[in-house]
Amino acid sequence: MAQYTKSTAKDWALDNLKGVCNVIMPSFRQDLSGLNEAAIRHDVRRNMELGFSGGLLVSEAGTTLDEMRRFMEVAVDEAGGQHQILLHGAFDTSRDIIAMCKAAEDAGVDAVLLGHPNSFYPRTAQDIIDYTSHICDATELGVILFCAVHFNFQRVDPSGYPLDAIEHLVDNVPNVIGVKYEVGRPGVVGNAECFRRLAGKPVVVSDPFEANAPVWTEFFDMQWVGTSNYEYYGNSVPLMFDLLKKGDRESALELYWKIQPARVMRANIQAELGGANFIHRYLWKYQGWLNGYNGGPLRQPAMKLADGQMRRAADGLIKSGIIDSQPDDLGAYFQGRVTDQ
Numbered sequence: 001m002a003q004y005t006k007s008t009a010k011d012w013a014l015d016n017l018k019g020v021c022n023v024i025m026p027s028f029r030q031d032l033s034g035l036n037e038a039a040i041r042h043d044v045r046r047n048m049e050l051g052f053s054g055g056l057l058v059s060e061a062g063t064t065l066d067e068m069r070r071f072m073e074v075a076v077d078e079a080g081g082q083h084q085i086l087l088h089g090a091f092d093t094s095r096d097i098i099a100m101c102k103a104a105e106d107a108g109v110d111a112v113l114l115g116h117p118n119s120f121y122p123r124t125a126q127d128i129i130d131y132t133s134h135i136c137d138a139t140e141l142g143v144i145l146f147c148a149v150h151f152n153f154q155r156v157d158p159s160g161y162p163l164d165a166i167e168h169l170v171d172n173v174p175n176v177i178g179v180k181y182e183v184g185r186p187g188v189v190g191n192a193e194c195f196r197r198l199a200g201k202p203v204v205v206s207d208p209f210e211a212n213a214p215v216w217t218e219f220f221d222m223q224w225v226g227t228s229n230y231e232y233y234g235n236s237v238p239l240m241f242d243l244l245k246k247g248d249r250e251s252a253l254e255l256y257w258k259i260q261p262a263r264v265m266r267a268n269i270q271a272e273l274g275g276a277n278f279i280h281r282y283l284w285k286y287q288g289w290l291n292g293y294n295g296g297p298l299r300q301p302a303m304k305l306a307d308g309q310m311r312r313a314a315d316g317l318i319k320s321g322i323i324d325s326q327p328d329d330l331g332a333y334f335q336g337r338v339t340d341q
Contacts, residue, residue: 002110002141006175009142010202013177017111017204019053020238021086021226025061025285026071027294029340035067037074039294039338044078046292047231051238054084056113056227059091059100061281062299068100072107086144086227090115094135101139111142113180113227116151125162128153129169136173144178144204144226145169149185150277159184163197170203178204180226188212195220210237211263214256217244232266232287232313233259234322258320265316269309278303287313289333290323296336 004012024047027039047055057071075085087104089112091097101112114135122128136143147161154160160183169176179198184190191207195216198205207216208228216222223245230237236259243252266287273280282298282305289295290313310330317323327333 006140009175009177013142013204014202017178017224019224020230020241021054021056022047022052022230023058023227024055024075025058025281026063027296027336032297032299035070036338036340039296039336040071040074041078042338043293044075048083050231050235054086056086056088059088065096069103072104072109076108084110086110087112089113093117097135098138101141105140111144111177113144113146115146122153122156125156125165128165132169133173136175142175142177144180145176147179147181147183149183159190163194167197170198170201180206180208182208213241214244214253229284229287231291231293233262234291261319262316262322265312269312283309286310286333290314290317294336294338295333297334
């Protein structure tokens with residue numbers, strides 16, 4: 001069970017939701033017949049080795065609900081209370097989301113990043129408030145609001161997620177503990193306004209784009225960065241964020257610019273996928289594999305991963321000094337590092 005009650009969730013988050021929270025995707029057996037639990041444990045350990053404060057267990061990689069339950073149990077067990085484990089609360093229906101939140105409570109997951117079913121089509125800000133409140137009422141977990149462009153809320157608010165609704169939920173729902181704000185682009189005016197409006201309130205606000213961390217740590221004392229595939233940069237993002245929080249801005253920016261070639265390469269590859277409204281999980285898992293994570297196959301539906309994308313992703317890391325050379329065998333990624341268990 002979580003280390004807090006519903007009424008103390010906000011205080012727990014302010015005291016404990018800190019550092020950089022990465023993503024951890026499920027690993028499957030080679031024949032995709034079930035989870036590769038040894039590989040999942042390997043990835044949790046690798047996440048800890050790289051200095052991340054936690055990991056978001058990704059739900060958009062073909063797991064069944066029963067497998068997702070087991071994924072949480074294995075990850076929490078391997079973390080051993082030394083690493084925060086969050087649930088990616090994105091499933092087909094609100095009923096499924098609530099069921100998975102209940103399973104997460106039983107497994108000892110620390111919090112949930114609340115997504116929306118693909119069929120959720122709010123027409124007003126109140127629709128968003130009602131949906132979110134319904135989920136929050138049904139779980140004891142702390143809830144991080146997931147404010148992202150791909151949810152298609154621009155009809156409700158031009159920013160992509162109405163800030164008035166966010167503020168209402170923060171003020172009125174006891175277990176809304178955080179806001180992952182990545183809408184309002186291009187530009188960062190939306191982020192700045194979100195930080196400003198919620199300043200002094202009992203909630204953790206994060207801009208998940210690590211490239212913006214030097215700005216928000218300086219002006220709004222951002223305490224938590226999450227969630228994305230920061231493992232692509234090895235241990236660089238946790239190190240950079242730690243330096244920023246310690247006030248060593250010069251060293252932090254030296255590291256910031258060191259990984260710029262990888263950052264640009266990542267952005268360029270992602271730009272090819274514009275309009276898909278679907279994260280390239282195979283690419284993300286490959287980017288983790290380049291830095292010691294398991295890799296391995298994912299189930300459909302998933303975007304296809306091309307050799308050119310794989311080589312370019314590796315090239316960005318080579319130019320940033322994170323890895324030394326291209327992989328000898330790109331196909332080894334699809335096999336995974338850890339033998340099926």
